[in-house]
Each structure stands twice: as structure tokens, then as C-alpha cells.
Amino acid sequence: MPFRDVIGQERAIRFLHRALMTGRVAHAYLFSGPAGVGKRAAALAFAQALNCDMKQRSVDSCQLTAAQDGCGVCRACRNIANGLHPDVQVIEPDGATVKIEQIRTLEADAALVPYEAQWKVFILNSAERMTEQAANALLKTLEEPARGTMFILLTGTVSALLPTIVSRCQIVTFSPLPHGQIEALLREKGMESSRARLIALLSRGSIERAFCPEVASLPATRDLLLEGVGRGLQDGPAALVELAEKLAKDREKLQQQLEILSAWLRDLMVAKASGRTDWLVNDDRGEAITRQAEGVPLDAILDGLRAVHAAMDNLVRNANPRLSTEDLLLRLREALPSGLLAVSI
Numbered sequence: 097m098p099f100r101d102v103i104g105q106e107r108a109i110r111f112l113h114r115a116l117m118t119g120r121v122a123h124a125y126l127f128s129g130p131a132g133v134g135k136r137a138a139a140l141a142f143a144q145a146l147n148c149d150m151k152q153r154s155v156d157s158c159q160l161t162a163a164q165d166g167c168g169v170c171r172a173c174r175n176i177a178n179g180l181h182p183d184v185q186v187i188e189p190d191g192a193t194v195k196i197e198q199i200r201t202l203e204a205d206a207a208l209v210p211y212e213a214q215w216k217v218f219i220l221n222s223a224e225r226m227t228e229q230a231a232n233a234l235l236k237t238l239e240e241p242a243r244g245t246m247f248i249l250l251t252g253t254v255s256a257l258l259p260t261i262v263s264r265c266q267i268v269t270f271s272p273l274p275h276g277q278i279e280a281l282l283r284e285k286g287m288e289s290s291r292a293r294l295i296a297l298l299s300r301g302s303i304e305r306a307f308c309p310e311v312a313s314l315p316a317t318r319d320l321l322l323e324g325v326g327r328g329l330q331d332g333p334a335a336l337v338e339l340a341e342k343l344a345k346d347r348e349k350l351q352q353q354l355e356i357l358s359a360w361l362r363d364l365m366v367a368k369a370s371g372r373t374d375w376l377v378n379d380d381r382g383e384a385i386t387r388q389a390e391g392v393p394l395d396a397i398l399d400g401l402r403a404v405h406a407a408m409d410n411l412v413r414n415a416n417p418r419l420s421t422e423d424l425l426l427r428l429r430e431a432l433p434s435g436l437l438a439v440s441i
């Protein structure tokens with residue numbers, strides 16, 4: 097997909113456009129940002145803009161119009177989009193890591209002239225998962241880049257990469273998409289609005305998450321979670337420790353569960369403060385929320401919300417998920433009236 101089809105990320109794309117327009121294209125880029133926000137799509141679009149047949153034709157005929165974007169329809173653009181272009185490769189981790197053999201193969205390939213394109217582009221996904229040997233090998237390649245060769249490293253965590261690699265790359269930052277933009281997209285695809293609002297909020301700014309097939313079961317996941325946490329908060333500390341262990345097993349899922357709790361408590365606050373149900377994220381559960389909000393003071397909801405947000409911060413800071421979840425559940429137990437969340441979900 098060309099740049100014009102990449103959703104959001106205007107700042108990152110403007111930066112890449114400028115490089116194309118001025119002809120000052122670097123040999124190595126580091127696209128940094130959370131998963132599922134368009135880094136890979138933008139990298140492929142960049143490769144298209146560099147290698148689009150239409151652009152080459154206009155250069156050949158001395159019309160030096162800089163291609164800001166691939167046409168998306170010529171053979172080169174289509175092959176790049178479909179992963180069939182011999183000069184544009186996407187390298188994925190082999191199992192848990194990107195291995196030195198993969199970097200060696202890439203190195204050997206990078207030393208050859210392009211088959212048919214102007215630029216050979218190597219897109220390295222999850223670059224932070226390179227082994228130390230792989231990273232050192234790549235560093236050597238980055239130190240002496242061959243003409244017409246470009247590396248685009250994609251990562252969610254710049255800090256996990258060797259500083260020497262980072263310093264050789266132009267960093268382009270990708271941000272989570274605003275909830276409103278994702279909600280609008282889901283609605284454009286025909287999703288009804290309350291569901292679109294809930295999913296947009298729970299997707300944490302990631303298009304990929306918003307459109308993944310599991311999204312269909314989100315309301316059921318939410319109901320199960322609230323019931324489980326509600327019941328857990330009524331039980332003793334031993335049960336809470338067990339519940340924390342269960343919730344924290346999968347880090348990615350835990351983040352989603354914290355978003356669900358945060359959205360629910362936020363709704364309790366809205367219902368408590370305004371008495372309105374049309375402003376709720378979970379407006380399919382307006383009745384339950386109104387009933388729960390009646391039985392809990394505003395301060396208690398705020399304390400609960402603070403506890404959830406503290407747990408989210410902890411996860412971002414790479415804290416132990418199980419301990420953070422235990423701490424969260426204990427705080428919720430202290431803040432919220434017994435059995436609150438378990439009430440008639």
C-alpha cells in the first residue's frame with residue numbers, strides 16, 4: 097500500500113516524504129513505535145516510493161518530478177506489496193530471535209547490485225529481537241553501506257537495541273492512533289457505534305488490534321473478566337494471589353484486561369457524576385453501570401481508577417506483571433465495596 101493508504105502517522109510520513117523530495121535518503125532508518133500502528137506498512141510504502149516504475153519512467157524522460165509516493169499499481173509497487181519483489185525483503189525473527197545466519201544472508205544479498213530496482217530495501221521486523229551476534233554483524237553492514245541499499249529496522253523498544261546501531265539510523269517515531277480515528281474507521285466498515293467505541297478504546301491505538309478477528313469476542317471477554325475480578329475481590333487474599341497469577345500469565349492480554357477495567361471504572365465515574373448513559377464506552381451495559389454507580393462513592397471509583405492506571409504504568413516500565421496485578425487487586429479490594437463489580441453484569 098502506498099503512503100496515501102497508511103492510516104494516521106502524518107508526522108512520520110511527512111518526514112519520509114521530505115527525504116524523497118530532497119533526495120536526501122538515508123541508508124538506515126529505525127521506525128519506532130508500538131505494534132500494529134503502521135510501521136511495516138509505511139516501510140513498504142517507502143520501498144514503493146523509491147522503486148515505483150512510474151517514477152523511474154519520469155526520471156528517464158528527464159522530468160525530475162520527485163515521487164512522493166508509489167503509484168500502487170505498477171508491477172514494482174504490486175510486487176513489493178505482495179512480498180514478491182526481489183529487491184525488497186522483509187526479514188522476520190526466526191522463532192524467538194533474529195539470528196546471525198539471517199543477518200549473514202542479508203549481508204551477502206546487500207553486497208549485490210539490485211536486480212531490477214534502484215534501491216534494495218531490507219525491512220527488519222522486531223529488530224530488538226536480534227541476538228547479540230546478529231546485532232554486531234548488522235552493525236558492520238550499517239557502518240559500510242553499499243550504494244543503493246537501505247535498511248529499515250522496525251521496533252517497539254529502541255532501548256533494547258545496541259546504541260551503536262541506533263546512532264547509525266535515522267529514527268522515525270510512530271505513535272498510537274487516536275481512539276476517535278479508529279472508532280471512525282470501524283464505523284466506516286459498518287460496525288455499530290457503541291461497539292466501535294469500545295473496541296477503539298481497547299485497541300490502544302493499534303489498527304492491527306482493532307481489526308484482529310478476536311475483537312468479535314471482546315464484549316464476552318469483558319463480561320468474564322468483570323465477573324472473575326468481582327468474585328475474586330469478595331474472596332480472601334489467597335484467592336486474590338491466585339487470580340493475579342491467572343491474569344498476569346499473558347502480558348499482552350493483561351494490558352487489554354487493564355484497559356477493560358479502566359473503561360468500566362471510567363464509565364462508573366461518568367454515570368455517577370452525570371447520570372447519563374449515552375456517554376458510556378460500555379453503553380451496551382448501561383443498566384448494570386447505573387446500578388453499580390448508585391452503590392459506590394465517587395472517591396472509591398477514583399481510587400480504583402488510580403490503581404488500574406498505576407498497574408498500566410508498571411507494565412510500561414517492565415515491572416513484574418504478577419506482582420503489579422497482585423498489588424492492583426489488593427488496592428481494588430480496599431477501594432471498592434465488596435462485590436461491586438460482580439453485581440449483575
Ligand SMILES: [Zn+2]
Nearest residue numbers: 148167170173
Ligand atoms: Zn508504482
